[in-house]
Amino acid sequence: MSDQTTISIPTDDDGFISQKCPTCSGLFKVKHGEGSDKPLAHCPYCGAAGDDWFTDEQRAYIEAAGRNFALDLVSSELEEMTRDFNREMPRGGFITAEMSFTPSPEEPLPPVPAESNEPMPVALFECCNERIKHDGSSEVLHCVICGTASKA
16 A cells, blocks of 8 residues: 555636635635746735645545545554464464454545635736636735735
8 A cells, every 4th residue: 555645626617726814714716736836825815924725624625534544554554464463473372362453444534625616806916927716805915925915
């Protein structure tokens, strides 16, 4: 079993994924892999710096999938260790031992977070060549890469 996994979060039809500011709870969408090669670093609404922009639903899904992956990884290692122990344990002596292992059941995954295709205004931050979709509530938006404020 590989010690790595990939967890996919769906995008909208244009390839954008929802993000949530941990400071102001504002929701916006970004298109990873387009525009700047630098990481998302600022909220477009409040300008707060950060590095974790997952929505609550995305985070719950990722955490549950990660726990299940870790459980599978550990379970397979413990099953192998149990087989090795039992195979190498001498039989017929005064003292014998046997190991058993029962894996814990996997946690049911929450639903894959849905991504809305509702139309949203698009903003382009020329400073970093980054496009986002936003809710249209702000007259000033901050570049999600460098934080520079500009008219929406």
